[in-house]
Amino acid sequence: MGSGMLITGGRLIDGTGAAPRDDEAVLIRDGRIAALGADALAQATEEDERIDATGRTVMPGLVDAHTHLSFGEPTGNDELFNHRTEAYSSMLSAYNARKVLRAGVTSVLDADCLWNIGVELRDAIETGIVEGPRMRAGGQALMTMLGGTAGRMIKDEGRTGYATVVNGRDVMVNEIRRQIKYGVDWIKVMVTGLIPSMKGPEVKVWTFDELRTVCDTAHELNTLVVAHCRNAESTRDAARAGVDMIYHASYLDDEAIEAVVENGTAMCPTFTLLGNLADYGEKVGTAPELLDVFRAEIEITAKQLAKAHAAGVKFLTGSETGFAVTPVGEWHARELEMFVDYIGMSPMDAIVAATKNGAFAMRTDDVGTIEVGKYADVLVVDGDPLADIKVLQRKDALVEVIKEGKRIDLKTPIPERKMRSSDQVRFLAACPLTRSLAFTEEQLEMLSHV
Ligand SMILES: [Zn+2]
Known part of the structure; x- marks a missing residue:
């Protein structure tokens, strides 16, 4: 040897x-x-x-089971959907992958992406032409015509940014087959969405039967399904339909917990995005009244998730890295702290969630433990x-x-990314400032001018 x-x-x-x-x-x-x-x-x-x-x-090494490495830290959907090109986004993803690895994250699941960048970045890392964490990747997130969190910015059919609308059973089945043909490891489904004409939180936009179709089609082709669920019914239905892992699981009730326990569904709550929005959102223009909403979502959800954890449900850590409030390479390990603080996990359980349990997202038993x-x-x-x-x-x-x-070389600085004029990033100047845990007076002064 x-x-x-x-x-x-x-x-x-x-x-x-x-x-x-x-x-x-x-x-x-x-x-x-x-x-x-x-x-x-x-x-x-x-x-x-x-x-x-x-x-x-x-x-x-840590496993981050919820990243968006192709997003390039946008502050909003307009920027993400309308002001990007495939080639530039690909290069930006490669640049960002290095930062993830340097943060101690040696594996990620990147469940949805712009174009098919996730799969290509995964292969570029595997073949040694890009330095980054080991990846598992999804393609476009599946949505119904009702859309996802971007509301009416999602077109009635076809692709918008990271999403693809699948109207009807045939389109659904074909899209899953197409994604699998081009190499995805996971299928991502946006089970809840924001409907602009309906006030309030996200609503479930898929029927149970549709979710069953997605799971059956993917599973028959040895592909797993991860679902974005931000209300109780969506978590319940997703678990019962056979979804393998749930992101957020916001406001889950006892019935949803029962479904999760019964079906052995893995949970990746991804509190980090909400936590960062609650703590720093004000600095980057989030409406003050929303900050309490984010905090409440974490607290209510975590209280319920503690029951799921006690019942033996598998937890994974995710950061939703890739948005302006979750800059790449900076917040991957906050989720462990939040599991301890909000769910009441022991630090050891939080470490297991971020390491051993991550093997599930990576679809191999070869990672996660020494x-x-x-x-x-x-x-x-x-x-x-x-x-x-x-x-x-x-x-x-x-x-x-x-x-x-x-x-991995942790010493040589990675060159700083500067904005090009076509980047529609109002707040990206502020974004690096979210990287420090505390804001200096000088930084706050700068932010007030953004
Ligand atoms: Zn996400």
Whole structure:
């Protein structure tokens, strides 16, 4: 076997949920975990690169199960739908993929995208021409004519931005087959949407039978289904129809929880987007009255999700990275903190959600834990996430990011993205400011002029 890497002295959190082990050696060979503990020390040779992790935590790379790497941090749907080109968006996605990896995220599920960029970016990363996290990708999000969160900006049929309207059973089935033909790993369905003429939160815009058709068609072709659900009925129906994973699951009631438990549906609540909007939305123009609505959505949903967690439902962490309030490479680990704060998970359970459980989104058992035979996706962290889960959000605490046995360069700065005139980004000047956890007086001053 060729030379590899030996990490010594660290406290290993292996991602399985087992108690941490102090001073545990990790040997990496050919991109995989070759041995642990005494075996690792015994098998290591002079040729192996050494990493001293004394006083530090060694843990699996994070899995972010809800990203939008092709979106390029828009502040609104107009920008996203009407002011982008395929080629530029592709290059922007490649640029952003590096930032994700540097944030300690070694795997992502990117469930819907502009054009077919998700699948192409996944392959570009896999073939080594783009540096980024391992990806699983979806294509266009399926919508009914009622649309999704973009309301009437979604055309009555065909594609708009990241969405495709599927009117009728045949169109639905054909679109799923088309996406699978071009390489998707997941099908994304927007089960709720905002209807401009109806005041209030999102409403369910799919019938149960339609959802069944989607799930049956995808499953027959060995493809999983993830659903955006922001009310109770949508989560209930999606789970019963056979959806494999649910994003948001907002306001789920006991009946929805029962359906989720019964069907073994995975949950990826993605509080981070709402949390960032609640905390920083005001700075980027969100109406003040909405901030409390976002906060309430998190609190009400989390209270219910705690019951689902107690019942053994599988939780994954997602950040909805890719919007202006969730800039790429900055907020991937906030979800762990929110799971602890709002759902009441232990830091260890939150880590399992962000590592081992992420394997489900990646559709392979080879990621998510540090066990012999798994991909060597490893973080060395200067701190103890079990004592302070927020340490994973600190770039300066991330000492090493290793993907498939390769150390990622965390030092060379990534060139700053400047806006080109055709970018319709009113607030992107403000966007980098959301990257700091606290705003300085100077930043607030700048924001007030945006
Ligand atoms: Zn999303």
